[in-house]
Amino acid sequence: MKVALIQVDGKWPNLALMKLATWHKKHGDEVQLVDLSSVKADRFYGSKIFMGGSGFDLKSELPQEIELEYPDYELFKREGKIAFTSRGCIRDCGFCIVREKEGHFRDLPFEFAPFDKVTLLDNNFLASPIWKEKLNYFIRHKIKVCFSQGLDIRLINRENARVLSQVKYYDNNFNKRRLYFAFDDPKLEEEVLKGVAILNDNGIPSEHLLFYVLCGYNTKFEQDYRRFDVLQNLGCLPFIMLYNNKVNSQTRKFARWVNKRYYKVVPFEKFSITANSRGEQM
Numbered sequence: 001m002k003v004a005l006i007q008v009d010g011k012w013p014n015l016a017l018m019k020l021a022t023w024h025k026k027h028g029d030e031v032q033l034v035d036l037s038s039v040k041a042d043r044f045y046g047s048k049i050f051m052g053g054s055g056f057d058l059k060s061e062l063p064q065e066i067e068l069e070y071p072d073y074e075l076f077k078r079e080g081k082i083a084f085t086s087r088g089c090i091r092d093c094g095f096c097i098v099r100e101k102e103g104h105f106r107d108l109p110f111e112f113a114p115f116d117k118v119t120l121l122d123n124n125f126l127a128s129p130i131w132k133e134k135l136n137y138f139i140r141h142k143i144k145v146c147f148s149q150g151l152d153i154r155l156i157n158r159e160n161a162r163v164l165s166q167v168k169y170y171d172n173n174f175n176k177r178r179l180y181f182a183f184d185d186p187k188l189e190e191e192v193l194k195g196v197a198i199l200n201d202n203g204i205p206s207e208h209l210l211f212y213v214l215c216g217y218n219t220k221f222e223q224d225y226r227r228f229d230v231l232q233n234l235g236c237l238p239f240i241m242l243y244n245n246k247v248n249s250q251t252r253k254f255a256r257w258v259n260k261r262y263y264k265v266v267p268f269e270k271f272s273i274t275a276n277s278r279g280e281q282m
Contacts, residue, residue, distance in 0.1 A: 001029045008036050011172055012119060012148070013078050016062055018071030025072065033075055080117030080144075080174065085110040085134055089123045091152075093184070095217045095243060098123045110134065112143055117174055119146045126155040135163045144168045150180035150212065153195035154188070161202040169208075177208045183238075184214040186223045189230060196234050206235030213240050215255065216247035224251065225268075228258055 003024045005017045021031050061067070071082065088102040105127050112118050118138075125147055128134065138145050145167055164179075171178035179199075183192050196206060211231050215224045224240075231238040240255035247255075250272070257263055257271050266274075 003029045003031045004034050005031065006034045006036060010037055012082055013071075013073075013076035015071055015082055015121070018073065018076055018078075018082075019062060019066050019069040021072035021075050022069040023066045026069075031072075031075065079115075080119055080146075081112055081115040082119045082121065083110065083112065084108055084121050086122045086125065086128050090127045091124065095184070095214065110137075112137075112141070115143070117144045117146075117170075119148050119172070121149055122147070123149055124152050124155075125149075126151050126160055131160060132163055135160075135167055138168070139163075139166050142168065144170050144174055146170050146172055146174065146178075147180055148172060150182050153181045153183070153211075154191050156195040156198050158198055158202065161198050161204065164199075165203040171210075179204065179209055181209060181211045182214070183211045183227050183231065184217075186219060186227060189227070192230065193234070196236060207237070210237040210239055213238050213258075214243055215240055215251050216243035216245075221250055221254070224254065228254075228263075232263065 001024070003020075005021055007014050007017060017033075021033075024031050073079075073081070086105060086107045088105040089096075089098045090105045092099045102123070105124065107128050107130060122128075125131065125134070137143075147169065169177060169179050181192075181195075183189075192211070196209065199209065200206060213224065213227050213231070228238045228240070238258055240258045242251065242255055253272050254268065257268050262271055
C-alpha cells in the first residue's frame with residue numbers, strides 16, 4: 001500500500017503518526033508524510049482518509065500492536081525524542097480533557113538512551129511519586145529536557161526546585177532555558193508568588209519561567225490583566241491562551257499585546273486605541 005500520514009496541527013511530530021509510520025514500513029508499505037501544521041486555517045477537510053486523535057474522539061486509541069512500536073524519528077526529521085513518563089493527571093480542571101481522556105495519574109516506564117534531547121508530553125510531571133528519580137536520570141545522563149506541557153506551580157517546593165535547577169531544561173526549540181507553568185485561575189495568585197520565590201531561591205531565575213494564562217473560560221478582563229501584571233512584575237514571561245477562541249475583541253487585543261511583547265513598549269490602552277483606529281481584526 002501507499003500510506004499518507006497527515007499532520008494537521010502541532011509544533012512537534014505527532015507520536016501516534018510516528019508509530020503508524022513504523023508499523024506500515026514493517027509491513028512493506030510505502031509511507032509519506034504530509035505536514036499541514038504550518039498551514040494557517042480554521043478548518044480542514046479530508047477525503048478518503050481516517051482522521052483520529054482527541055479532536056476526533058477522546059476515547060480513540062491506536063491498536064496495541066501499533067502503540068508498542070518505536071516511533072519513526074527519521075521520517076519526521078526529529079533529532080530529540082518525544083515521550084511520556086506518565087499519563088493522566090491529579091487535577092480535574094473543567095477546561096481540560098486530560099482526566100476524561102487519560103484517567104487518573106499513573107507512571108510509565110521510561111528510557112531515553114541514546115537521545116541527548118527529550119521533549120516530555122507529561123501532563124503533570126511533578127505529580128509523580130518518583131519525580132526525583134526521573135530528574136536525577138536526566139541530570140546523570142546530561143539530557144536536555146523540554147517539559148512541553150508545563151509543570152504544576154502548586155507542586156513546587158524547596159526539594160524539587162533544588163533538583164530541578166540542576167536539570168538542563170530548555171524551551172520547545174532547545175534554544176533557550178525555559179520552564180513552562182500555568183496561571184489559569186486568579187485564585188492561584190498566592191501559590192504562583194510562593195512558587196516563583198522558591199524557584200528563584202534555588203537558582204532558577206524568573207526570566208526562565210513562562211506562564212500560560214487562560215482567558216475566556218471563567219474570568220473577567222480585569223482578572224486576566226491582573227494575572228499578567230503579577231507575572232511581569234515577577235519578571236516572568238506571560239503568554240495568553242484563549243479558551244476555545246470564545247472571547248471578545250478586547251481580550252483578543254490583550255492576547256496580541258501580551259504575546260507579541262508589545263507591552264514592553266506601549267501601554268495596553270494606547271495599543272487598543274491604535275488597533276481600533278486601524279480597523280484591525282483581532
